[in-house]
Amino acid sequence: MERWTPEVKCNERETRLLRLVGKSRKLFVFLREHRHEIFDEKFQEELEAMYRSSGQGDEPQPPALLCMAVLLQGYLQVSDAEAVRLSATDSCWRMVLATLAQPGDAPAFSQGGLQQFRERLIRHDMDRRVLERTVELARQTQAFDWKKLPKSVRVAVDSRPLEGAGRVEDTVNLLGHAGRKIAECIAAELNMSFEEVCQEAGAPLLAASSTKAALDIDWTDAEQKNEALNRLCEQLDGLSAWVQRRRPETELTPLSHYIEALVQVKQQDLESTDEGEVRIRQGVAEDRRVSIEDAEMRHGRKSKSKRFNGYKQHISTHLDAELVLACAVTPANRPEEEAAPQLQKDMARMGVEPDVLQIDRTYLHSSLVEQVVERGGEVVCKPWKGNNVRPGLFGKKDFHINIREGTITCPAGQVEPFEPGQVVEFDPEACGPCPLRAQCTQAASGRGRTVSMGDNEALQKKLRELQESRAGRAKLRERVGVEHRLAHLSNRQGPRARYIGARKNTFDLRRLAAVQNLETLSRRSSGPTLQVVSST
Known part of the structure; x- marks a missing residue:
């Protein structure tokens, strides 16, 4: 496999470009000067190992080059298509990717190649290694003064809400959305048009662009609303029966996922009446699905009055080094303590055991807190207020x-x-x-x-x-360090998830954290040379 071997010394053209770009995009300067240290021989071997297990496909671009492109994409928050264009037309990208001297304006990689590399990173958990690599680089850097940090390791953990990328819908639209996707999938498999499937299956409501518009009722009238719901469910039952006759065995394909989604929405949002009809269930089902496209999104709350739909991002930060150590993403309705085992596992891989743990009290019942207490460490957070006591009474x-x-x-x-x-x-x-x-x-x-x-x-x-x-x-106020890290991540990413699913959004969070760590290294380094020393 071809290995990425970029030049270490800057030529005259690169020096002029670095002088210009350093005023606004300082990370480009850092990546150009230290790319050979970030992607050393050992780390490149780890990236190449992702390919040796498959033995299939065409010869890829050097994995280290694609990994650098992934970091640049996260730094500027651009799409795959835009990343391909920038690799061909933007001098800063070409300088960092070591293609500036190549003639022409051919892109350094294809859009499909970038997507496949990202999926491979996720499949092999190498996105975690990318984040770990930034921490390793800090430990090996004399300019970073890692050895001069306090002997007691202070780690802070916090979370922030993340709006999901999937569309959130009410019950009627969830049912109609799932039905349309089933019809579209079976139409593609049987080489039929979408309209033909809806007609033959007896589900004309699904052929409309809007399920509620096709039902055409006064939605403030409870009786009309109930009649429309039952009419939609009858057509969905007819579609399911038609699909079962035409395709009895449903494998793990997009069709099977949408069939499962339809069943799940019916079970969580509907209930049967004594008359044999269906109606909207009273109350909210536990772990209610809110989106057809993203099965893992959930309702969550920032406070008693503010609700969001999506995920929670969790990070652990080394307060003295100002580096993000580990990341996790959970559905919005899950308690914070459920993210602790993943954070704990990832920190243990780097040999980090907190002596002082700064947390929000929602993490108090986590395994991470138990570990710190058992080791004789210190947990710092606000206590629970206890049972509600009226003002003026003993607390x-x-x-x-x-x-x-x-x-x-x-x-x-x-x-x-x-x-x-x-x-x-x-x-x-x-x-x-x-x-x-x-x-x-x-x-x-x-x-x-x-x-x-x-x-x-x-x-x-x-x-x-x-x-x-x-x-x-x-x-207690020292926990502000992790809040600053989350604020920087939020400013770069924005309030909305880039991908669908918890695992892909975990990848995105780890990538953003790696970029942030590299910016911290760039800021705290004293000069153009990091003076990386042997880890031994």
């Missing part, structure tokens, strides 16, 4: 909690034992005549004050004490 912080003895003492001195994860109710006979009752509880007569104890009550107690001190509050 949980006013009770003395003895973790070692497993007891909790109220402000009046009453002591009760507790178990983690349970609710402690103080003796009603002691609470009734207590002179502090009016300041403690508004429970009915014959009931005592209750206090909810967390599963990790020992940690919660430390966090409450941390928040109550000035030094502790200053330490």
Whole structure:
């Protein structure tokens, strides 16, 4: 396989170009000067190994060149077609890709080749290695002063919402969308027109550009709406039966995916009535699908009043090195703690074990927190507020909690034992005549004050004490480093996902994080030479 061997020394033309581009696109300068260090012999061998396992296809372009193109594409946030054009016409791209001296304006790669390389990166988890490579480069760089960083490793974890690329629709449009895609797929397989399939299957509503327009009813009238829903479902059932007769065995093809999507939407959004009809289900089904094209998108909430549809991006950041270490993407409805195992695994691959973990409290029940606590590390975050207490009443912080003895003492001195994860109710006979009752509880007569104890009550107690001190509050503010990293990623990517599916969006997040790490290396390097030393 042909290997990418770009020149190390800049020629006169490149020097002039670097002087111009360095004023606005500084990363081009860094990539040109250090491309041979980023894509050293060992890393190029890893990229080439993605191809040796298949043994099929034409001889590809050098994988390192395509990987550099992927980074440039993420840096400028351009499409595949635009990346191909820039590789042929933009002097900065050609300089970094080492094609500036080649005659003519032929592109360095094809659009299909770039897409196939990206899919290969994802299939072999090499997008993770690209991110790891930027951290390795920082560790091997004298100018970066990695060895001068504090001995205790401070890692921060945070997330941000990401709107999905799939179209979000209501129940009627989800049903109609799935039905149309089924008709289109079977039409292509049987070499029929889309309209012929809809006609033969008895589903003329699907042939219209808009399902709701074809139904043509007053959607504020509940009776008309119910009748239209049942009419649409009858035609969809007819289409499904027609497809089953014409194609009894459905393999794992786009057709099978859309059939599964239709079944899923019916199960989650519809329910049967006693009259044998269907109606919209009351309430929202758990893990409800919101898009036909993107099966993994979900409803999520930024707050009680703000909702979004898509995913959550999670990153872990080395606060002192200002480098992104690991990335994960989860559906928007999943709790933050579910992203922790992936982040933990990726950091472990790089030998990073946090001594201090700065997190949002939504990660408190994660395996990453458990690992840090077991190793004797420090977890820094705001504590949960506990059970809702009216203003003017004693809060949980006013009770003395003895973790070692497993007891909790109220402000009046009453002591009760507790178990983690349970609710402690103080003796009603002691609470009734207590002179502090009016300041403690508004429970009915014959009931005592209750206090909810967390599963990790020992940690919660430390966090409450941390928040109550000035030094502790200053330490809590140190998490701003990971928030800055997320803000930079958001500014480059925007609020919307580039791809469909969690895995592809994980690739995109890792690519963006790698670009950001390279920008950090560029900013913190003292001169044109990184002085990379042996990792041994």
